[in-house]
Amino acid sequence: MHKVVGIFFIALLTLTNCNKTNESVEVLARVGNSVLTKDVVINRFPEYRVADVENQVTQWVNAELLYVAGVRAGFNKDATLVNQIKDYQKKLIGQTYLEMALRSRVGVSTEEIKDFYTVQKEMFRRRHGEALINNFNVDNKKDANKIRALLEKGAGNKKRNELFEKYGVNTISVEEDRLHPTINKAVFGGSKSSYVGPIKSGDKYAVVEIIKRFPKGTYRSLDDVYDHIYLVIQKRKAAIQSAVIIDSLKQEILFELNVGGL
Template identity: 25%
Template sequence: MHRTPWLRVFALLGMSLVLAGCPRETPDPSEIVARVGDAYLTRDVVQELIPENLPPEKKSSYLQKLVNQWIEAQVLAQAARKEGLELSPGEQYKANWVQLDMLGNKYIEQKISNLIPVTEKEIEEYYLANQEEFKRDFAEVHLVHLFLEKRDRAIEKDIRESKSLLEVIEKNYLDQRATPLLEPNGDLGYVIYDHLRPEFKRALRNRKTGEIIGPIRTRDGYHYLQLLDRQPEGSIRSLDMVREEIAARIKLQKRNQEIKKLIESLKEKVPIETHFNHLNMN
């Protein structure tokens, strides 16, 4: 799901508000997107605020919302200035902090690569040392699922003659067929048993792994299930199931360590003082 980076939006809009109060040259008219009094919103600022993964069909509404927010912010800020209102030192600090944070993150991105290597040995060691983190909170079943709105004799024949429901699905391109259900056609992976439809739970009761079950009639149509595995509550997920998650955790740990080293090295190059005695710490 796309998430709007509103912190970044507000930071850049805030910069434009600050600049609006400072004398500067009028931008090229062809670059102006909006104007409120002597304040201008230019194309380059707006372009900076367009998320890379914004779907094309949402671009127009996103930009209109962005420009309207800038206009409203300018109208309010200019009215506040006319009445002599100013930001308190604490409020100004918060505004500056957003810009400092963004600039610092930009520096980190430039200095520290996101391509952090993680070895299989590191993954295995993490897995063995943190087994408790991979315990199942609930009983789970590994299922393959097929849904048909109407019974199909040819597909039912394939199912009877096959030991793999997934092969039947792929052979008939049923995994590419849209369904009106939450459950897609294909391998569902491990799912929490208690979250299954009541009809599925009844059908799976006392079934052996590998067994193909169905057709299961529901108000939607007909379902087939193949039970590939059962795992009880409290069992440990296999390494294959959590390998990518572990790799991501290790990468994050390594990156945070690199960031800490970078900050410590920078601290050594600049005079830093703290005077906590000037604060009321009680």
């Protein structure tokens, strides 16, 4: 939710029909008494990206209009809503404190990651064959043949490099039996060729460059699973340390708990 709101505010920076209330304050959006200035947005989000401004502005305006209408209807005084807002505020403040307190307690060292990989290595055994591939899909066989010819020239060829940008192709990892049957057989069927196609696939022609094959039963390398292990260890530490922090707060802050009669 915070990310979406952030992107929206960032997008407002690019509005071209901005109004200025004075020489130093530039208003980017206004609904009733709600005003957002450029300076506020820049201070909150110094690194911004331009993204779908009109759509985001429309969403913001709609939300503000509904909010104003809700206030006029008295929903801002509704006891249930007020309590929900208070509960959310408490949770947000508490969660922010917990995240701050955890920062120095959930560090993960390289040695911890290596040890986890060694002890839990079976977790990283491949249950299916896998391959790293570059997959091109084009409308006609002539273009597909040209692509294969350029791919076979190998890395460092300028025209070959331009192919990846033109068709938006990035290297991906695929599992056996997840590809078109004909392509799957060519990639995983025992052939040593690094190139497959052109192969008709629906209304397209596919050309596949196989960078590397990984047979079933082999292990993913530490480099491949490093980030995953990091997050697993960090999550475990966070769970343990969260309990420690709560226990510590119970010693510092007076509280009472009476649930025996429920």
